[in-house]
Amino acid sequence: MSAKFGVSCGGDLWSDDDIIAVEDLGFDSFWTGEHIVYHRPILEAITVMTRAATLTKRIKVGPATQIMSLRNPTINAKQLVSLDVMSKGRVLLTVGVGGDYPREFHACQVDIKKRGQIVQESIEIAKKYWTGERFDYDGKIFQLKDVDMLPKPVTPGGPPIWVSGRQDAPMKRAATIADGWNPYMYSAERSGWSFNRVKEFAEEAGRELPKDYTFANFIYISMFDDEKEARDWGVKELSYRYNQDFSELVDKYCAYGSNQKIIDYLAEYIKEGCNYLILAPIMPPDDRKAHLERLSQEILPELRKINPKVII
Template identity: 50%
Template sequence: MANIQIGFHIDGDVWEPEQITQVEDHGFDILTTGEHILFFRPILDTVTVLAYAAAVTKKIKLLPSTLILPLRHPTMMAKELTSIDILSKGRLIASVGIGGDYPREFEACGVPMNERGVRANEGIEIMRKYWSGERFDYDGRIFQLKDVDMLPPPHQTGGPPLWVCGRSDPAMKRAAKYGNGWQPYMYTADQVAESITKVKDFAADIGRELDDDFAFTTFMYVSMHDDAQEARNRAIEQLSYRFNMPFEKIVDKYCAYGPADKIIESLSEYVAAGTNHIIVALVMPEEERMDYVAKFAEEILPALQRMQTV
């Protein structure tokens, strides 16, 4: 058994260097940021934000949550991630998904939506080959490469751990075949448990034994307030904006809210389901964000980090 790792998500928003440093100082294990190229609300480029964070932190792990891999050429993606891994001295975790919830960005990048899966699979294979440090050829359906290699190699031998994000069976199969972790998005605890079983089964089907440190991750929005109803209302308002859709009917499934003990109880259900990494995104006013980070770190974070995987 091992203790749960806790990540803090800054959601592609602008954070000052000292604010990012405080997240690390509060004891979070991972810093994550979001990804969209075009979107209906402002959001920064995740690679740029992680490089920025790498420069002002020393020990916290860095995670894109989540790179939309089909929108990027894997040669460029491998180079950018290698650079962050080197500059952070091996603190990078790569998380990739296929996207698709905002088709306009696929149109803008000239990428057909129906190629998302194959582009992701080939992209992962190509990045892994670059990170091996060897010269190689690649003849795929989308990408063809001849006698290529990439120097310098990543700080981490073989490249950063690679998590696969998604919600579907094909994404779970991708995690089972290529990944060092599975990162479902907007799942209930029951869905997490079911998906963990599926990933393990898919791995067994291809003869792969998952490592003991394979990451099974939960991403969760958290709204803190001593009045649970007020916390719920704030979550509905913020998440309706962030997802550009009504959230009142689904907020109870995808957000832990209320006072500290209620939030801890909600998140513990995911640990019981098999989660060993929890990424939290706080619902909070921008002007009070560091007060909220400190409150979470004082009242909730220690209890989560004391939990152990089942």
């Protein structure tokens, strides 16, 4: 089975036509970024997901990646199950602990040192809520007594949760309580290593990962025939998005250049076991549809010929 492919707007404001084009051009999902207080303009994720779900009929919608540590777990579970019901089961969720921008933890009145435990418990709580049954929960951060949540999700068990991150702690979280693993800014080789690491952590915990477990990657791509122009766009955009100089990092964390160079770059991830690619195209805002068409018609068909390496 070939890999699946999503497109991320990165939290930017896209037109209705651009969002609809993601579905019309055959992509599998539409994604958005997540920050609450940040150095650049960025829209709130669940609001963007809801808009995208309203404009489309088939594709999945999700945040890549929701900073789950900033959100109350009960309210977050309610918002997500509501969107799951309204979209007829089209919600996907990648979650992380955040921490790269401490100002937003202070703004949300969250102890940044507890972010890992908050996410751990929030995932456990969401999955309990999404059963529709009453339960108690006694965690280190959250304590709940005789709670439940209705309506039940359309998706059995609730929206799939993929854990995003770079370290052992999120890998263990992905291995033990999540439905997928989405490493963040990893090379293809490093991603393949992490996929096997997640499998090892699952085995150590006595969990057999399901056959539909997702091994994903989030990757920026800059499609311009002139390689220097493509690289320059990548440096400019990533430096803006992350508020740091990417002139030396862009070669490692961005697929750029001609069609064939991008195909070769992304193919390595699939060969390492990635079965879901979330692509973040770097492009002029007034030319998004043309870039999406090129990505759909000239890049994806070649990638769909490659079967991901079997990890499980």
